[in-house]
Amino acid sequence: MNGFEYRRPARLGEVLDGLRGDAEAKLLAGGQSLLAAMKLRFAAPTLLIDLQGLPALKELRAEGTGLWIGAMCCHASVAASALVRERAPVLAALAGGIGDQQVRNRGTLGGSIANADPAACWPAGVLALNATVCTDRREIAADDFFTGLFGTALEADEVVCGVRFPAMAQARYLKFEQPASRFALTGVAVARHVDGVRVAVTGLGNGIWRWAAAEQALSRRFEAAALQGLAIDPAEASGDIHATAEYRAHLAGVLTRRAVQDISSTLP
Numbered sequence: 001m002n003g004f005e006y007r008r009p010a011r012l013g014e015v016l017d018g019l020r021g022d023a024e025a026k027l028l029a030g031g032q033s034l035l036a037a038m039k040l041r042f043a044a045p046t047l048l049i050d051l052q053g054l055p056a057l058k059e060l061r062a063e064g065t066g067l068w069i070g071a072m073c074c075h076a077s078v079a080a081s082a083l084v085r086e087r088a089p090v091l092a093a094l095a096g097g098i099g100d101q102q103v104r105n106r107g108t109l110g111g112s113i114a115n116a117d118p119a120a121c122w123p124a125g126v127l128a129l130n131a132t133v134c135t136d137r138r139e140i141a142a143d144d145f146f147t148g149l150f151g152t153a154l155e156a157d158e159v160v161c162g163v164r165f166p167a168m169a170q171a172r173y174l175k176f177e178q179p180a181s182r183f184a185l186t187g188v189a190v191a192r193h194v195d196g197v198r199v200a201v202t203g204l205g206n207g208i209w210r211w212a213a214a215e216q217a218l219s220r221r222f223e224a225a226a227l228q229g230l231a232i233d234p235a236e237a238s239g240d241i242h243a244t245a246e247y248r249a250h251l252a253g254v255l256t257r258r259a260v261q262d263i264s265s266t267l268p
């Protein structure tokens, strides 16, 4: 790793000053992606601005009928939260299934969505639940936030403060795990909203995106049979040593059907 300056400010204003004063500055959340990238020399920031000194970013609270989850909430705290389990159990399960104990205790919601890894779990949950990403300067709808492979709508000096989620009982996130890391080899989040169904797929290799054909079919008729004949084109996926593109695309269909069956089985 190259040498760098480390700061742990106690005010958001100081964070922004740091980012604006150094084009090579980077925010540090739990370091679960950034430190690995620095060790591999994929990233070489000259200034690391640690967000751990901002307790406001660790807030997790009810907001209206929904939830506010601060950017610095670690996955373990989301998984353990009684409020999250009550209002959006899908998110507690998603967070509890991330990586291992160390990753869940250091990795954060904000770091995960800012990083936008194409195999990450949080982006699928944020997209399917139609959440809103709130930064130091604006609110960004989930549909506008993720822009492709490791891509987001964030500006270089923008800080994610938290995410606003609607309460969501009728939603599931299922993933087939890459056995070494527990990242999603393929993962699917299905959420049934009053105005239709949203299906977000992660792990296909080219970013996290909504499966429009499945959404339309399930919005007309919410049952697994509605997905018959629908499949993701393997050309939309990537292959690697863990799985071929065909296998990943097939898994997306299987997981979507299972998630729908799972939700349907809990309906009165």
Ligand SMILES: Cc1cc2nc3c(=O)[nH]c(=O)nc-3n(C[C@H](O)[C@H](O)[C@H](O)COP(=O)(O)OP(=O)(O)OC[C@H]3O[C@@H](n4cnc5c(N)ncnc54)[C@H](O)[C@@H]3O)c2cc1C
Residues within 6 Å of the ligand: 026, 027, 028, 029, 030, 031, 032, 033, 034, 035, 051, 071, 072, 075, 097, 098, 099, 100, 103, 106, 107, 108, 109, 110, 111, 112, 114, 115, 119, 120, 121, 122, 154, 158, 159, 160, 161, 181, 182, 183, 184
């Ligand atoms: C072994 C291993 C297994 C994992 N398994 C999974 C898994 O199963 N599913 C899954 O979804 N993820 C998984 N992860 C990723 C993990 O969940 C972390 O959320 C992710 O690595 C981001 O880490 P972090 O929160 O520590 O952010 P950092 O690594 O500190 O930061 C990541 C990036 O986000 C930026 N950033 C951080 N916070 C903010 C903010 N508030 N505003 C703007 N930019 C910000 C940083 O500048 C950096 O560019 C795994 C990671 C590891 C190492």
